Amino acid sequence: MPTRLVKALASAVLLVVLTLCVSPLRFHRRQLHALQPATGGVRRPWGGTRSLGLKRGALVKHPKWGLTYVGGTSGQRISLHSIETGQRVTQGARLGDFRLLAPYNGWRTHLLPLVAPIPPAPEDAGFLGAQR
Numbered sequence: 001m002p003t004r005l006v007k008a009l010a011s012a013v014l015l016v017v018l019t020l021c022v023s024p025l026r027f028h029r030r031q032l033h034a035l036q037p038a039t040g041g042v043r044r045p046w047g048g049t050r051s052l053g054l055k056r057g058a059l060v061k062h063p064k065w066g067l068t069y070v071g072g073t074s075g076q077r078i079s080l081h082s083i084e085t086g087q088r089v090t091q092g093a094r095l096g097d098f099r100l101l102a103p104y105n106g107w108r109t110h111l112l113p114l115v116a117p118i119p120p121a122p123e124d125a126g127f128l129g130a131q132r
Contacts, residue, residue, distance in 0.1 A: 019112040025057045059102040065089045084110045
């Protein structure tokens with residue numbers, strides 16, 4: 001009886017392997033040589049690594065979009081990007097909409113699950129594949 005139970009459990013078990021995928025965030029730095037100063041000698045804001053006082057790439061928790069990271073700005077709104085794909089999920093987040101989790105982050109990390117079934121043991125095999 002116990003050997004049948006072991007065989008049944010062994011044939012039903014799935015081997016789960018997790019792979020950690022790590023990729024760097026790409027920030028667009030300021031291009032001071034490419035932009036001409038406006039009236040008064042002030043250049044328009046372009047590039048840089050700050051968005052409304054937050055570091056770009058900072059991890060935040062948004063009530064609708066979940067765990068995301070900070071991207072660029074447009075007016076008083078911040079764009080948020082998906083941790084898994086890096087795709088922008090919204091351009092309309094305000095500073096009070098989310099909670100800051102990690103102020104400095106330069107990497108995107110997520111787990112890739114790989115699920116593979118364990119092959120069943122042959123019928124003539126004994127406990128753990130030993131020949132009878």
